[in-house]
Amino acid sequence: MTMEIPIIEIKGVGPETAKDLEGLQIATVEDLFEHFPYRYENYEVRDLSTVKHDEKITVEGKVHSEPSLTFFNRKKSRLTVRVFIDRYLITAVIFNRSYLKKQLQIGETVTITGKWDQHRASIAVAEIKKGKEKRSRVIEPVYAVKGNVGVKQLRKIMSAAFAQYATQIVDALPEQLRTQYKLMDRVDALKAIHFPLDFRQVKQARRRLVYEELLLFQLRMQAFKMLQRREGKGSPIPVKKEDAASFISKLPFPLTQAQQRVMNEILSDLKKPYHMNRLLQGDVGSGKTVVAAIALFAVAKAGFQGALMVPTEILAEQHEVSLKALLEHEQVKVALLTSTVKGKRRRELTESLKNGEIDVLVGTHALIQDDVAFHNLGLVITDEQHRFGVVQRRTLSAKGNNPDVLHMTATPIPRTLAISAFGDMDVSTIDELPAGRKEIRTFWAKHDMLERVLTFVDAELQKGRQAYVICPLIEESDQLDVQNAIDVHGQLQHYFQKYNVGLMHGRLSPQEKEEVMVGFKENHTQILVSTTVVEVGVNVPNATVMVIYDAERFGLSQLHQLRGRVGRGSDQSYCVLIADAKSEVSQERMRIMTETGDGFKLSEHDLKLRGPGDFFGKKQSGLPEFKMADVVHDYRTLSVARDDAAALMHAEAFWKDDSYTALRHYLEQNGVFNKERLD
Template identity: 60%
Template sequence: MTVSSNRQLVCDLQGVGKTSAEELRQLGIETLEDLFSYYPYRYDNYEIRDLADVRTDEHATIVGKVHSEPVLTYYAKKRSRLAIRVLSGRYLITVIAFNRPYLKKKLKLGDKVTVTGKWERNRAVLTASEFHVGLPEREERIAPVYPVKGGLTVKRLRAIVRQAFRQFPDCLSENLPSKIINDYKLMGRKEAVYEIHFPSERSRLKQARRRLVYEEFLTYELKMQAYKLKKRQSSYGIPMNIQRDRLRSFLGGLPFSLTRAQKRVVDEILDDMASDAAMNRLLQGDVGSGKTIVAAIALYAAWTAGYQSALMAPTEILAEQHADSLQKLLGPFSVNVALLTGSIRGKRRKLLLDQLKEGTIHVLIGTHALIQDEVVFNRLGLVVTDEQHRFGVGQRRELRVKGTDPDVLYMTATPIPRTLAISVFGDMDVSTIDEMPGGRKAIKTYWVRHEMMERVIRFMRSELTKGRQAYVICPLIEESEQLDVQNAMDVHAQLTQALPGFRVGLMHGRMVSEEKEAMMASFKNNRTHVLVSTTVVEVGVNVPNATLMVIYDADRFGLSQLHQLRGRVGRGNSQSYCVLVANARSETSMEKMRMMTETSDGFRLSAFDLKLRGPGDFFGKKQSGLPAFRLADMVHDYRTLAAARDDAARFVKDPLFWESEAFLPLRRPLIEAGILNNDRLD
């Protein structure tokens, strides 16, 4: 019986019994849809290649002639290493085969051999993963490799996929409009899925992947765009009547002029606040780009419209810093700014909560304390979350529901390319401050080897003598047998001895919150002169007197993290410095150090970091909102992502998309996700 639906269960395939079905289920494969979209994670290349075209550390398959007697050596409990000279084309190379001692008797001078392995160009060595005496026997030149476990082998999985194509040849119906296929010159869906599992040649595999990546991005972006559209249509936000005259007076009273980028994002935010749809906007900008003043303008605008605001920060010291700066900015205009943290207790806390409920507190700044049940607003209209990635989705939602459809502004100092930001942060609109305020001195960044630490300490002593302060960052808390890198405890002891007369503090992730807060406050108040720390140094904490950032084993950190750490200094009027200490040996590590010394552009650094590390490592495995694609890569396929986003935005605004039978395959995932019923998007 032929069934034309990929909802068919894999247990209905001929040759797939209970055991195989259970093994497939362990991989998340229960239907034909699951099976066909269980793509290989890599391909072994068995195409015969000329070594002139193979890069170092790349795998290659070569055919050659045995040119010397094999040399066999044993080591470590009968493990063996066989070395043999092979002439392949114009290259005379050494082939090394581990734990294949039987080859010594099989190989004779002049024999033809086929070898697949890792090529080291500088040494002219090919380390064999496969070794065959004779000419190539493999039919397939490009062999897919799948992640498998248990008793299921790659070979068996491929046989099951092949059987699915034979038994249900009509199950992979086309789901893209013909215009899209023609405009982008895309491969048909069935053909693309077959080629991804059974590639005939490199060029066709590339075309198959291109088609399936676009399809995956389009499906995702349709969910995003449809959710945004439906949310705007059904979301009755607060159309704030912002007093523009008072706002102009406020802006005119600032001791500096806004940059063009700040003016642009302020206009975007104010337009959202004035509309009758609830704002859901991400404000991203580099370290020192002026996100706080933009937030202050939004808070003031909400006050002129008669609404309260809340600003949530991840730590007490950051909340206190925001409260201090906002009181200075907004206080003179009769805006009552208050601070609520876990440290505020008793009568003081009760009075604050009473004033908030009455509406006499206009802007409340705090930590997670803001989301407690006892915190009740009189008329909450705007919610601002700083360093939004530090809070869970649930925590952000708890603050939002304290008002009736308040406007929401999220802020982050981790700049990422706009196309990626729009995808990662899902249903948010994105505002980007991509211009730095004038007048700030650039932080001078240097890369030194570990052998130069004495010189670095002399420079640190010089800065401390001038009354300045320094951060010293280490990758580990204490010594590790596995890693040969500096640790905070040893460095703290060394610097305490090397810098008599100066107080050296220590901060790391094993300390409880109160200890970390106390140490950070001591450093901020200049009671501690040097702060030795792991990367728990708070993002956004403002210590204008700190002029030196020293980062041990800097090549172990991502570029974006290094840039964030560098941003802890350069916040005052004095010249600041960042010293990267690293014996970087790999090409990637050296390139990272060069990038850090050559540019202070956070967007450029983050784009390079994304290429190096991929989105999963860049955002952190638990980053809320990061979509998990089977085949697509948001970084390397960003042009396809942008095209899919634009197409999706156009589709959802077209009545034909919602009515035509031709678009039903693309509408079906939206129906199943519950988006059309205004269910919240996961």
């Protein structure tokens, strides 16, 4: 499957060209074959009656009249010529090619490629040639190129490489899968993608190559998961469903069906002989904390300890209060460890933890300090797991004998992305909100309506409520004409003189942030002006208004996270998006936000509007860079590939039969096993 033949071995590729190709990440013949076209030029001659407005077309016709030439200056000109195409008389418009005036003779046959303007009955000409279309291939691939290598040269190199090496292409997909899904073999698919005869061929080739790419990716993920399980054999935790059921029956509210389903998945994992690696995702307010509490209770009753690690002290304190309320009357001891716990108090706490007197430890990254040792750690839960580095999460896990791990996030991740970004984890989703929870009413206002928005905020404050005001920047920027937190803070202090207006942003020290949040939580501050640092954070049930300035600068998922800061109490809550939203995409975002409060629907929309790289932010996305597949467009194939990869991993034939040799070789080459074989 992999052809590690250096690119310089292709006939006609010298040292200079090889160097230029390396600038395109093409170092081997395999790299070249997988440098796929991003679009195709279609030179198939069309009938004008079948062409839509603004479509790019190729047509044949006869010059009907003398060309007319207009000069704008010495270099810029426009040539127009009337051409008969079938029964239509159209105008061909050619820019900056004045020399053609003498070459285009009345009655002469010409082939024109360009964009069709149906309203003006004209073509903006990209190419014009005398005579009929003579190309052997009417569909030509267009590649990403840079430096000295142009598209035509790359086509020639591709052709030479196929002539030399097509017979050496290995097909990794076994015949059984190719037959099952009616897929081309690899050599035909590569040939069809680079040298297609028609677009039907391109479609079939793409279908084959997308499935192959996603299957290989999922095989890596599934093999990694299996290896983790083999290496990560901890002790099964003998949790009892009846303990969990008894605990649930005493809760002051019923669990939703989604909470019940997720709970069963977690309890089932805890009993297994290898450690759990599960992502629990649920919208803000969907009840993840209760699920975590039930899991921690079941683990404690089975004689093991649990740990819950969160990103901030204030969040840790919040979790400690809610877990104590749920667990301590069940004789499950909960303790809190943050960087503010020092001296004698810290020594006593770590001693109690080591002796097994503490069942559940809640804390920040203080949990992973060297002096923190557990008696028998069975379950590690990280809240907002993407906020912790991999090393921090591993350090916490290393404090037990491969404890089970549950990652929680309130960022609704579309299943499409969850499968690809977290392929080595099992994903549980709470996709319904508890009964009786009021939906946050969301409105979109233009900047010139700010006075009305502030009057509305004032009315809520007069009822004793509180408000968040979010800005995209900390201070004024030369580059961006957007509201900044420092200016807005000053304006609102002047406008709301009866109230205290707080300011929060990323440049404050952790201690300062903590003080600002505590002030807001305890209602010493009625309005909190902030950047997005409050996106994940403290629970302030009394806050009923969220105002977001320049809302078009945020993605849907981030807007939804910010909106989720309100609506945590029994009062009706509101979110006001202030945005002029001039582009269609921005207007679409604002419209979707006002129409749905479902984080998962919003995240799917966000994925379509922004693409997978921007969904998490390019740097930390951890998403694979696919050469052919697109996780949004090809999500069904991704799901199929995941199921197929899991089935292969567990099939004895995969590890023994010759038909799977290429796939096994691929896993070894990619370092999944470090030359090992799975049992």
